Amino acid sequence: MSLRSFRFDPSLTREFIAFGGSLYAGGARRVPPFRREIIRQLSPDFYFYQRAGNDHRRFLAYRAGRVAGRIAAMVNAEIRDGDRLPVGLVGFYECVDDDGVAAELLEAAREWLRTEHGVRRIRGPMNFDFWHGYRFLTKGFDREPYYGEPDNPAYYPEQFELGGFAPLRAWNSIEINGREKLEALIAPWRKRHELLLERGYRFVPATRLDLRKEWPALHGLIDRSFDGFPDYTPIPFTEFKALLSGVGFALAADVSGFVYDQAGRAVSFGVIFRDLAGAVRAMNGRITPLGALRFLSRLRKRRRFNFFAAGSLPEEEARGTGVGRAGFFAMIDESLRRGYSDFIFAQMPKDQPIQAFFRRLKIEPQREYTLYEREA
Template structure:
């Protein structure tokens, strides 16, 4: 018989975080999340100030066989005039009874909180964090801040009556496959932008707090039409920025600026999953921290994490300049692989632009929904 435990203690939380390590111990493509980052996300992240998350563990006898989080995202419901609930952090053995019990538990909790709309996921906690169920592209490890799961997850979720909400695409290049047209045209594009007093520059890390505040405005404006988007609060963006500052490479943090106003930015991150994959159970101590310190300069891949332009400045060539500059630096540093995304499946303008520089749509993630 399947028993559900509502996570409450530190020990239960540790078990919740650690369960995927045991589930995927024989999977060569699995990358463990850092324990401290997951613990903080589930306990002290600013998301919890205005929203509610409850985590659950499923036991069969004395063994953990699954986990799930029920998420009441009040910010989403207010922004979208909805009354939806979400699920995230779903991991499970290949067993329909276990998955059904987990989802029934999460749905019941959300109903008790007054949710009457859709049940959407997976999101950890929203589309601003890792989200989507991997449905294509199981043959390689995930890049930084992307989800990973076994192929059977889709069958478990489909079997519970969920349907597609939207698919998300991740794009790939190796060191020889990209089209460097945007690099060759970079000087001409930059000169054209200068006639509109727009310049491309790297982020000023000495004024990081001031720069981050400007980037928050661009982020919340540039993505506000994306499906499922929820603006980040000041505290949430500052939390994200503080985390990213620890791992970013200044050469890959670019802004487009017009007379002191930031109108676009592009952010690519070294793919630290190359290192995290070697850190047992996501523990920084005793040796994990040294693997990061000594391995970060050897990272050979890059994730283009975000690239956005605010209304009124699109189709001016800014996107091409940002991509071109990132590709130029990627090439200069001798890196071997890059991933861009995710992008929404129906974002034709962005997807065509990526296809034009030979991006390969090599992974697909799905957000699901059903009436609660």
């Protein structure tokens, strides 16, 4: 076996990208990422590579002359440990089911991070930051995947653990099918919603907004809402727009939106996506005329929705208005009114307070995701 390391070498980058597709060839459940998005993220002009203090190195492993694995070692200058020292990251990980190949890749990444940047801790999988791909799926491999879900072979977590990594944080997803449980879930927040309406708060769906004009407000609101979240880092507005443009086709604008306070200030938001896993799978990672036809042919075959993200301004939370719960009620209540009753509440931290409401209804998580860490 041999290893090659590089940064932007065009030929090796093509091999790096191609292996991510060939490894999953024929996988019936796979929802492949769009190839052009991967190319964008690995191109020299991607925003991550322009920021002072950021660095990366890519590695390809070869077995019998063919690519058998890949990994990228990264330093994001804004992700630091408790002593304010940079934390190393490993991402874009793909590997055959061979623990020896995995060990060589992980060790090469560790050695580069330790010797070139002196990091003391390494986390992964994480592609650059909180905003792009991170975490492994660790439970729920038998479930139908949804668009945007971490997707990996079941042996990846074990390869990381054999490489010295241990679980750092965990998230889960909960799927609910049917009106009855959704109505029971939101029932405790109905009065809070009514109270805020009486106080002059407004719950405005995205269909009533010029979203392109609202993007700066949403960018700022998300930035403030997630400030302090583990490993959260802000991204430039240009990259935020690029990410939104890439998923805008899936936005359920009729049930996503903002909450405005009495002064007309956006204080909370919620984002729900239509789960287009089947339609995106049909495109096989490529945006072509044929792929578009396949996408459209499957677009209406599944009416499952993904409650993707929500947040509120910290000062609003500190006031105890309950705007987050009221906004959650408004979104699910409007969804039920429109006949949407199949939901995935996606990638929630296990220690998030809303988990208690699912437990109250005896609804157990069906999927789990894990971020790992090891000493360098």
